[in-house]
Amino acid sequence: MISRKQLIEQIKQKKSFLCVGLDTDIDKIPEFLKQYPDPILEFNKRIIDATKDLCVSYKPNAAFYEARGIKGLQSLIDTWKYLPTDTLNIIDAKRGDIGNTSDKYAKAFFDENASGMSFDAITITPYMGNDSVTPYLAYEGKWIIILALTSSVGSKDFQYLQTGDGYLYETVIKKANTWAGADRIMYVVGATKSTEFTNIRQYAPDNFLLVPGVGAQGGSLADVCKYGITKDCGLIVNASRSIIYASNGEDFADAARAEALSMQRQMQVELEKAGVI
């Protein structure tokens, strides 16, 4: 469990707002790891060991684990057990369903006694509304991270539709703000949408924004910070492939560290510029 205050402290201490995405793909990890009983877990452990002083968050994407069935679920559980307790550990599950089903998703990812996992935060699709979100909020201290404006090309299909109250993504933020405060809700905003950050900050001045889309998707960290950083930082920037697959040789963990270090250094500059540290 990690509170807003603890998250901000971590950011100041590590001079970083990096989230390392554990989108671990059996077809992309180094060959030599295949000798281990669970190559995915072995890969994740080494990535975590190599980056944990440089990042404030980890985000395994559930799809990469679920795609492997029972083996994958076990890797996810064991990865969760290995995650540091002081980082914000996000399950990127992008769930959303009617209340009693959401109850079960919340149990699956937040209740260690039920499932063997208890992440600090979960990504949620908001389109089924209030009752699809409230079951997660029943878990005290846990975060929900609502998709607002995604990094994907397809974001224009729905998120930019005019609702009469602005774009649909703006309506999502305004509505979700009535469900809980900035100590429980974060919003996903893609790094590829950096020019929208000024606008988004009007509706979400204090919320942390989870920002994927730098690295492999081409978003710019400098632009994200220019428009989105706040006095408390207010940003968690995710990179998955550009860090974890920086090399697919025996040096993969060192290469991941080098990539994470380069991002952390840029983040330190931005934190200093914004007066956060």
Ligand SMILES: O=C(O)c1cc(=O)[nH]c(=O)n1[C@@H]1O[C@H](COP(=O)(O)O)[C@@H](O)[C@H]1O
């Ligand atoms: O919710 C997310 O994390 C997410 C939202 C979004 O708008 N775009 C996006 O890329 N993501 C996720 O962020 C990660 C990005 O991975 P890389 O492009 O490899 O850095 C993937 O796990 C995506 O599923």
